[in-house]
Amino acid sequence: MKKIVATAPLEIPSPLNVDSVKQQKNAFSAEDLLKLGLTIPEQEGFNQKYNADADGFFRVGKAAKGATVQLFAFYVRGDRYGKLKVKVMTPDLAELFVDGKSVETKTTSEEGRKEAKELSTTLTPYPETNRVVIKLLRPADAKTEPALKIALERDSTDGKDMQWSVWESGKRPIELDDAIKGKRVYNTEMSPKGNYVLLTYTYSHGETSTYPKELYSIKTGRRVTIASNNDKYALGWMPKSERLFYLSKEDGDVAKLITIDPETLEEKTLASDVPYEWVTFSPDEKALFYSKGDEPKKTEDVYRMQTVTDRTGGPVPLTFIYRYDLATGLTRQLTSGDRTATLNDIARDGRSILFSISDETITEQPFAVTSYYRLDLNTMQTDTLCKRDAHVTEAWFSPDGRKVLFLGAPEAFGGIGLNVGEGQTANSFDVQAYLMDVATKKVEPLTRDFNPSISKAKWSGDGRTIYFEVADEDHVYVYAYDVATKKFNRMPSEEDVVNAFDIADQAPVMAYTGEGLMNSTRAYVYNMNTKKTTRIADPYAAHLAQLKLQPVKDWNFTNSDGQEIKGFYYLPPDFDPNKKYPMIVFYYGGTLPNARYFGGRYPMHVYASLGYVVYELQPSGAIGFGQKFSALHVNAWGKRSSDDIIEGTR
Numbered sequence: 001m002k003k004i005v006a007t008a009p010l011e012i013p014s015p016l017n018v019d020s021v022k023q024q025k026n027a028f029s030a031e032d033l034l035k036l037g038l039t040i041p042e043q044e045g046f047n048q049k050y051n052a053d054a055d056g057f058f059r060v061g062k063a064a065k066g067a068t069v070q071l072f073a074f075y076v077r078g079d080r081y082g083k084l085k086v087k088v089m090t091p092d093l094a095e096l097f098v099d100g101k102s103v104e105t106k107t108t109s110e111e112g113r114k115e116a117k118e119l120s121t122t123l124t125p126y127p128e129t130n131r132v133v134i135k136l137l138r139p140a141d142a143k144t145e146p147a148l149k150i151a152l153e154r155d156s157t158d159g160k161d162m163q164w165s166v167w168e169s170g171k172r173p174i175e176l177d178d179a180i181k182g183k184r185v186y187n188t189e190m191s192p193k194g195n196y197v198l199l200t201y202t203y204s205h206g207e208t209s210t211y212p213k214e215l216y217s218i219k220t221g222r223r224v225t226i227a228s229n230n231d232k233y234a235l236g237w238m239p240k241s242e243r244l245f246y247l248s249k250e251d252g253d254v255a256k257l258i259t260i261d262p263e264t265l266e267e268k269t270l271a272s273d274v275p276y277e278w279v280t281f282s283p284d285e286k287a288l289f290y291s292k293g294d295e296p297k298k299t300e301d302v303y304r305m306q307t308v309t310d311r312t313g314g315p316v317p318l319t320f321i322y323r324y325d326l327a328t329g330l331t332r333q334l335t336s337g338d339r340t341a342t343l344n345d346i347a348r349d350g351r352s353i354l355f356s357i358s359d360e361t362i363t364e365q366p367f368a369v370t371s372y373y374r375l376d377l378n379t380m381q382t383d384t385l386c387k388r389d390a391h392v393t394e395a396w397f398s399p400d401g402r403k404v405l406f407l408g409a410p411e412a413f414g415g416i417g418l419n420v421g422e423g424q425t426a427n428s429f430d431v432q433a434y435l436m437d438v439a440t441k442k443v444e445p446l447t448r449d450f451n452p453s454i455s456k457a458k459w460s461g462d463g464r465t466i467y468f469e470v471a472d473e474d475h476v477y478v479y480a481y482d483v484a485t486k487k488f489n490r491m492p493s494e495e496d497v498v499n500a501f502d503i504a505d506q507a508p509v510m511a512y513t514g515e516g517l518m519n520s521t522r523a524y525v526y527n528m529n530t531k532k533t534t535r536i537a538d539p540y541a542a543h544l545a546q547l548k549l550q551p552v553k554d555w556n557f558t559n560s561d562g563q564e565i566k567g568f569y570y571l572p573p574d575f576d577p578n579k580k581y582p583m584i585v586f587y588y589g590g591t592l593p594n595a596r597y598f599g600g601r602y603p604m605h606v607y608a609s610l611g612y613v614v615y616e617l618q619p620s621g622a623i624g625f626g627q628k629f630s631a632l633h634v635n636a637w638g639k640r641s642s643d644d645i646i647e648g649t650r
Helices: 030-034 176-180 308-312 604-609 627-633 638-649
Strands: 005-006 049-052 057-058 068-078 085-089 093-098 103-104 119-125 129-139 148-153 166-167 182-190 196-204 214-216 222-228 231-236 243-247 254-260 265-277 288-294 320-325 331-333 343-345 351-361 370-378 380-387 392-397 405-406 432-437 443-445 453-459 465-472 475-482 487-490 496-505 509-516 521-525 532-537 567-569 584-586 613-617
Touching: 005 068, 030 093, 030 129, 049 057, 049 182, 049 380, 049 405, 068 085, 068 148, 085 093, 093 119, 103 119, 129 148, 176 604, 182 231, 182 509, 182 521, 196 521, 196 532, 214 532, 231 567, 265 288, 265 320, 288 343, 320 343, 370 392, 370 405, 380 392, 380 405, 392 453, 405 453, 432 453, 453 496, 465 496, 475 509, 567 604, 584 638, 604 613, 613 638, 627 638
Parallel strands: 182 496, 475 496, 584 613
Antiparallel strands: 005 049, 057 148, 068 129, 068 166, 085 119, 085 148, 093 103, 093 129, 182 196, 196 214, 214 222, 231 243, 243 254, 254 265, 288 320, 320 331, 343 351, 351 370, 370 380, 392 405, 405 432, 432 443, 453 465, 465 475, 475 487, 496 509, 509 521, 521 532, 567 613
16 A cells, blocks of 8 residues: 555553562553554544555654554455455554454564564455554554555455455445444424424444434524433323423333423423323323223134134234323223224314224225224214225314314225326325315315325314325425415425424424435424524434435436336446446335435445446336326236336336
8 A cells, every 4th residue: 555544643651550569570561552442533533644655664653752552544445246355564563453343463563674574354345345444552662663564465266356446535435334324313293382393313223223312492402312212101292281291110000191391301290100001192181092902802722713814823902092081090991892993183172082993804905994983082972984995094183173184095985086097096005185074074185186195194283284294206295285275385395305294283383304315314493484494403414424425316208108207316436427337227116106315225325336327217106296197007017117117227
């Protein structure tokens, strides 16, 4: 190697020997000094530059009268699988690290370069880059100047055709670990009055992960870690009060219900001996609702299997809905019987709930139907809102309780939301929104002429607006639907893909997380009055700054049916337009479009860093482009989408 970077040399004083009798015998040696820990900094900390002399040695100079230690670092990456040997020659003591792990140690000190001994290791610098760090210890009594020589050699059998590149500073190619490990912001939850955001992070360490939660003050910018690893059970905002709550388990299956003041962080016990379950506060803050499984009594050796699900090996557990009254401590079981009941929503006045029951229909596609009911908690009378519909999936009350918002396939409610061509069958993954008047049971399709596909929905506190998170072609955005004017407006977004969003119930403030093709997850707050967006979290920024990435470029084409097919492509970090590269073509494995994610389970930047051009396209049948386009997936058995993929690649 001809050049290298290093940290500034550090002097290491020997420790005080408190045994005066055996002082000579037990003297602290240079080898002992080498064993002392020294944190390896990021590459930016290696700011000393050295060039090799005519003999290939780096003359690093003597920095102190006593013993000194200095770190040297470089990256190496191959262009194919194989082995590469790194040799380090120095007359001083040395330790060799690869990717942060010690792999070889030299504990001898020689007179000079000619007598210098070697330490070495074998690298496999593909598909991941190796970072090599050399720890050089110069003894206090050394007579010659410190020096080292570094050489890289191909393995004669396993690596003879390998080409490699070495660099000492600057950005490096992205690797699989970069896509898997690290800290990312996962979710945002707004406080009711819009003053605080509860941020949830995922911190992947490789084999393990932690999930810290952070409290952020919009007014002051103060950040406080409120739970280091999801260790406050059911942590969330109370519906009306500007307070957090969580459950602290006590003996048995009961817990304390504890609230947290977000300003002072003071904790108070709101109730004791509440059920230790994943609870939902009623909007009036008078009760807790939860679902609990009830294991059916095991029958004799022979029992009847009612449905395909029963073939799991025994009776299927049933789940029922419960209400815990905070004033009286009374627990009420609200549903029972031989079928599971799912809690969908709680009315704002706390007097009724929306729940659903599903039944299997093994002879009819899609093999299950769901019924939705409104239950009056005073009279225990039910009002059937939707009976045995195979295509409805979710439901929520409007704030005044007079309407119910449903999500479902285009064929829901008898197909009133269908917008497909003649002879087409709707794609059930293309989720639509429907609004029902509770009194008349009249259902209005909201998104029949709206091309994006719905993934999440939330009412505004005043009931005038419904916010939808949608797949909009290869983007994910939030749209606001005005209930009065029946118009959609896209909310401002700093990212190509919104991963999660939340709206304050009592203030015009939105928080969201998102990412793009060139950056990992970030979190924002958007004030709807001032139209101002503030970035409040970017945990991957420092990591991203180390990576060498080529800009991702759009590439669309018109297929043989005259339909525009959208896509984009990635280039290798050191792309040369005069060279040819192999191409990886990636497309959806279902009907969801390949959104503009930075990471994910298929990290395209990582593939590109290995020397590939990566092309992603949205072939016929993807949702988010309108019902007619998504219906091209149904009963096509891949033919039309395969043609798109082949045409786009050519």
